[in-house]
Structures are given as C-alpha cells and as structure tokens.
Amino acid sequence: MTASAWHPAYEDLPGEIAVFPLTGALLLPQGRLPLNIFEPRYLAMTLDSLAEGRMFGMVQPNPSEPPGETGPALYRVGCLGRLSSFSETEDGRLLITLTGIIRFEIIAELPMRRGYRRVRVDYSAFAEDLDLAQGPDLDRVRLERGLRAFFRARGIDANWQAVREMSNASLVTTLSMVCPFEPCEKQALLEAPTVDDRADLLLALIEIGAHGGSEGGSRSPLS
Numbered sequence: 001m002t003a004s005a006w007h008p009a010y011e012d013l014p015g016e017i018a019v020f021p022l023t024g025a026l027l028l029p030q031g032r033l034p035l036n037i038f039e040p041r042y043l044a045m046t047l048d049s050l051a052e053g054r055m056f057g058m059v060q061p062n063p064s065e066p067p068g069e070t071g072p073a074l075y076r077v078g079c080l081g082r083l084s085s086f087s088e089t090e091d092g093r094l095l096i097t098l099t100g101i102i103r104f105e106i107i108a109e110l111p112m113r114r115g116y117r118r119v120r121v122d123y124s125a126f127a128e129d130l131d132l133a134q135g136p137d138l139d140r141v142r143l144e145r146g147l148r149a150f151f152r153a154r155g156i157d158a159n160w161q162a163v164r165e166m167s168n169a170s171l172v173t174t175l176s177m178v179c180p181f182e183p184c185e186k187q188a189l190l191e192a193p194t195v196d197d198r199a200d201l202l203l204a205l206i207e208i209g210a211h212g213g214s215e216g217g218s219r220s221p222l223s
Contacts, residue, residue, distance in 0.1 A: 041115030
C-alpha cells in the first residue's frame, strides 16, 4: 500500500468528526474540493478542525428521508477530508481546499457543537481508499469520445491535453467530482464499491448524459 506523509494511518483516523452537509458536492478519496466558507457555523467548524487534526467530513443531505432534530437527513456514506490549504478574505470568509482521505459510514449523530453537526463514523468497509496506488482500468478512447459529446451538449469547454495527461485514477476522481451530475448520481459514484466500479458508472453517466439523459428523457443507469 502506497502511503503519504499527509495521510493518516487507518488506526489514527478519528472516530468522531464534524460534517459539512452540502447537496451536489462530492469529495472522493485523493480528490481536491475547493470550498468558500461563510456561514458562521461552518466558519466555526473549519476553525475547530484546524485546531483538532485538520479534518472533517463531506456528506450530502438525503431528500428521501425525513429531517431530524439537527437538520436534513444525511446519506449514510460520506468522505473524510483533510484541510490542505486555507486562506482568509478581508470580508471574513475562509477559502479552503479539502483533500479526500477515506469514505466513512455514519453510525450515529452526536450533539451539535457551535451550530455544526457531528457524527460517529466507521471506516472499516473502505480501508482500500487509503491505498494511493490503486487505479481503475479505463477505456480512454471511449471515455474521451463520450466526454466530448457530454461537454458539447452542455456548452462546457475542456483542456483536452490536460485530460490526456491525467492518470486513470485522477481522471475518474476529477470527472466524478466536477461533472454536472444529479446529487443521487454523485452519491452513487461515491458509494461505488471499487475504483473500477466507479469508472464503469462514470462512463455510463457520461454516455447517457451525452444523449440528453436528464433533459431528453433517457433513463439513468440508477433508475
């Protein structure tokens, strides 16, 4: 297993974490998610995280479940991230980058702290996420063909040279995080059991989206 000085060992992962619930925001292991923090409760969460290990979790609200005392219901699976960059603005915002470490399953919700939500988590189903060397098998020609059609249908420009230079792992992670998929589709990408499963689902979503999946009535692979 390839390690990084900035990634904690499995036994050092926190059992209780703060979470930032945000619809449509996907953080994956080894991915980098820029965030603009301005709400007081999340400013407090970020500052507390900087003082206590520099980690918190990203998770999406689950609209199919009723809300609870602390806010919207949450999906059970999210991703722990490490604060890898941090800057302050003159108007009181925090601009941060969160680097994905490992997925987690929420076991229980804990009492709120300073207005933000906290949970107890289990990482045991996702230990492979800590292997920084893993990468999916990927049909790059098929992916680029589908991606060109997908971006063209949405008026998105891309640096194709940069796309071709990315490793399979980086490409699948980056596209999964930045492509304009529906929240439930992003959750499915997060919960894909293996990197190969995620690559297969990503390709399916791109090819369906290239033919107007959400706008033209085609069925999603999640239907």
